[in-house]
Amino acid sequence: MGASDKMNMTAADTTGHQMAPRPVDGRLSIQHVGKIYDPEGARVVAVHSANIEIAPGDFVAIVGPSGCGKSTLMNIIAGFDNVTEGQVLLDGQPLATPNSPPRPGSDRVVVFQNGALFPWKTVLENVMYGPIVQRKMSSSEAEQRAMDLLAKCGGLDKVANSYPPQLSSGMQRRVEIVRALINEPKILLLDEPFRAMDTVSKTVMHQHLLEMYRVCHKTIVFITHDLEEAIYLADKVVVMTSRPGTIKSTINVNLPRPRTPDMMMGSEYLALKAQVIAGVHEEAKKAFERGEREHA
Numbered sequence: 001m002g003a004s005d006k007m008n009m010t011a012a013d014t015t016g017h018q019m020a021p022r023p024v025d026g027r028l029s030i031q032h033v034g035k036i037y038d039p040e041g042a043r044v045v046a047v048h049s050a051n052i053e054i055a056p057g058d059f060v061a062i063v064g065p066s067g068c069g070k071s072t073l074m075n076i077i078a079g080f081d082n083v084t085e086g087q088v089l090l091d092g093q094p095l096a097t098p099n100s101p102p103r104p105g106s107d108r109v110v111v112f113q114n115g116a117l118f119p120w121k122t123v124l125e126n127v128m129y130g131p132i133v134q135r136k137m138s139s140s141e142a143e144q145r146a147m148d149l150l151a152k153c154g155g156l157d158k159v160a161n162s163y164p165p166q167l168s169s170g171m172q173r174r175v176e177i178v179r180a181l182i183n184e185p186k187i188l189l190l191d192e193p194f195r196a197m198d199t200v201s202k203t204v205m206h207q208h209l210l211e212m213y214r215v216c217h218k219t220i221v222f223i224t225h226d227l228e229e230a231i232y233l234a235d236k237v238v239v240m241t242s243r244p245g246t247i248k249s250t251i252n253v254n255l256p257r258p259r260t261p262d263m264m265m266g267s268e269y270l271a272l273k274a275q276v277i278a279g280v281h282e283e284a285k286k287a288f289e290r291g292e293r294e295h296a
Helices: 003-007 070-078 123-133 139-152 169-181 199-216 227-233 261-265 267-294
Strands: 028-037 044-054 059-063 085-090 093-096 108-111 187-191 219-223 236-240 247-252
Touching (some): 044 085, 108 169, 139 169, 169 199, 227 236, 261 267
Antiparallel strands (some): 085 093, 236 247
């Protein structure tokens, strides 16, 4: 059996649960991307010649020191910002080029760290909202699909008639991810979604996100400052340099799925952690030293 055949198989994890088939859509190619803010004035180079290749269905975490351009890349992929040089392709089609305006689309959905649920709508109404407004589903179709996804994603169907303020922050974040998934995006973009949570809540959310990934198996681009989180969740960890941000290294995470918390005590995980920490800390030191010089 060839490598491509293996990639397209439905994967079974060690618990015997079937992972959703690897998607054929959702291939992201970031090619020599650069972003300069205020090119005629201050000329702040946020990203320089960044190259990342993400296969359909991959879970990729992007890490780096503050100000390295992680969020800039996220905004470019999402279609909220344009590029100064290079290009971004989605399934071989131009998504961002220097001559094109920013172009958001339902094929890419972002979940931000601050949350964006409508507090006056129930959980069910929040999840149904996207496909109804986009006229992709009738009300009855959206309700059926929403309830199905809520049930599959940790029993959220039990709170379908609750309002967001009645839920914990972790449960609200899970609903936001389900609301993103119902739109069937090719890429799910997660911008530090668990940053404000305590350690216990974050650990619980990791397991919920991994279960959602098993059920839906979308391409995920995950921005985080938490290096342990990046290694535990992702297939690849992309380390960015200090500004101007470019790609320092890409580290393959070969830990088996399903991921379980006890893996974080294993030698393979600890070796990956040391590798990622070394790369990020080196760049953080450079950023600090540059800041010291700029303020001297």
